[in-house]
Amino acid sequence: MKVVILLTDRCVGSMAMSLIDGLITLNYCHLKAGGERPLFEWVTASMDGKAVTPFNGMTLMPDCSIHQAFADTRTPLDEQLWVVPSIYDAISRQSKIVDALARLQPMVDVVADHYQRGGRVASCCTGSFLLAAAGLFDHCPALMHWRSELNFRQLFPRVRVDTRSVLADYGRIVCTTGGAQTTYQLVLHLAEKVGSRDLALTGAKMMQVDRFPTPPTAFSATDDDKPHNDDLVRLAQARFRESLHDPVNMELAAQQLNISSRQFKRRFQQATGVSPLKYLQKERLKRACQLLENSRLTSARIAFDVGYQDESNFRRLFKRELGMTMEKYRDQFGFQPGSQPAPASTHVADVQALS
Template identity: 30%
Template sequence: MTHLVAVLALDGVIAFELGIPARIFGGARDPAGRPLYRVATCTLDGGPVATSADFRIAVDHGPELLERADTVVVPASADSSPEAVDAAFTPALAAALARIRPGTRLMSICTGSFLLAAAGLLDGRPATTHWRYTARFARLFPQVRLDPDVLYTDDGDVLTSGGVAAGVDLCLHVVRRDHGSAVANAVARNCLVPPWREGGQKQYVEAPSPPAATGQGTSAVRAWALEHLDRPLALKQLADRAGMSVRTFTRRFREETGSSPGQWITVQRAERARQLLERTDLSIDQVARESGFGTAASLRLQLRGRLDVAPSAYRRTFRADPGVRRTS
């Protein structure tokens, strides 16, 4: 059975956030091109609802959809004031949320977390919301373990995200968690968004393919470096390959990539390590050598600093068997 993602659209829903689950989950495919998720939208009564923009949306489902969902997503509505939250948390919403089966994965995008919190579904759980509303959230829901400084939180079956683009990050994170990086990266490339920004709000953009070796600038050197990440890559060696002085090479490299050569190489090595952890059975020591970190201790330090996770834990979390279609 294809994993069913139910998106609950409430009155005043923000159209951008409403469309994120369909765009991300709806674009996930297995190697044969079959969809890995089915995304459906519902309202509290199956009727149209107003959006925060100048149009209304009509849906095909009422709250009964929530009874069958494997994942339920609550996107943001325009108003998160205490009065608006009280007004939105009607008996009809409480009854709809009560239809959700135990163990169903719950997700909120932006201020959708206010409604999950109002329902008591975030009590004792880590959660986040849009940075503009974190102080208000903390006052309203002191029983929630609010983390105001992250893009998203993942507490297993309950996940929350900050505003707008962080909802994209969260959905990609879930696809990666369910089906591995290859599937998530393909979705991200189709959407022209970074495949990976970890929840601690440290942007982490992987390079799915080497840069084109144009013979100009530093692209040819970067392509060569990606093929030799397991070797020492000294700055002078890279500059010599580009036929530039170290100073000129460093300046051109930063203009083209936005980072220094050393920073870029470290990011690429971390990405190589992540791929090896997800896709191979190499030991942690072998992954460290193949990715250029040299030792398992160095690899652990890098992943801890970037992703706040140990290599073995990362492998357990993100490695997925492409032949298994998960439903939860």
């Protein structure tokens, strides 16, 4: 398989380099196992073939331009995979993303042409913005880092988003989520797809990368609220966070804010992207994660402290939403034995200031 790695200014350069390192490792493992020739070859390409400067400031010199890569017909299309770059600006202000996509429109057009003539494409993290701009997500969800979800939804409201999966293969489109290991997960997936399961396992061991990594939902569980300008909804959010242990009546919550229940649900959904009940559930899970990270409380006590009388029900909810058990989460993110747990942050807003 030939992998064409696209480069651009302000891309995440480390992802391109780690992708190449991973492919080198797979070729080594394949040859050591008796393979006659390397499974992968690669080439890097920028829009004009000139050097690019990733966001880390280190200059990268590509092998060719995207038009040269497009014109190269020596490798059949079904054996080519074009990997679009991750855009660092996608976690910044939306205006920066709009400017970046406008600047990258020539690359978007060539990627779209490559796909339309039968080629394969892949995105790492916020590379999904480029594939969405190319119109390639009409029938499948886009994967990306959870910090980029809000910006993506605002720019591409008709495209479904998946921030729960590590990787998705839609046939001629492959997407990976964000983070330090995202390119290695793509590499291991290609190892199994082009080579074998044994090659993927061998490569994972060689690179010391988890073949089945922690679900992205575990990393985003304690993320802060998304910003918005609806003071009434902000007040409701603060009150929810202050009363996680207590039963919440949404009708009463709306009355206390002098608004109808229907208007309350509509405004809350519009401002936060989720319903009031879903938000409350998220905050209870967030508080449980903080307690698992910073205390020695039992799971039963944690479930009770966040408003669940039935520990088993909460355990099922936790595993369903975060993709791991409470014990696994504590092992992954909790304090190490012998260390002093830190006070768990409650992240409670000043309700009086909002009232």
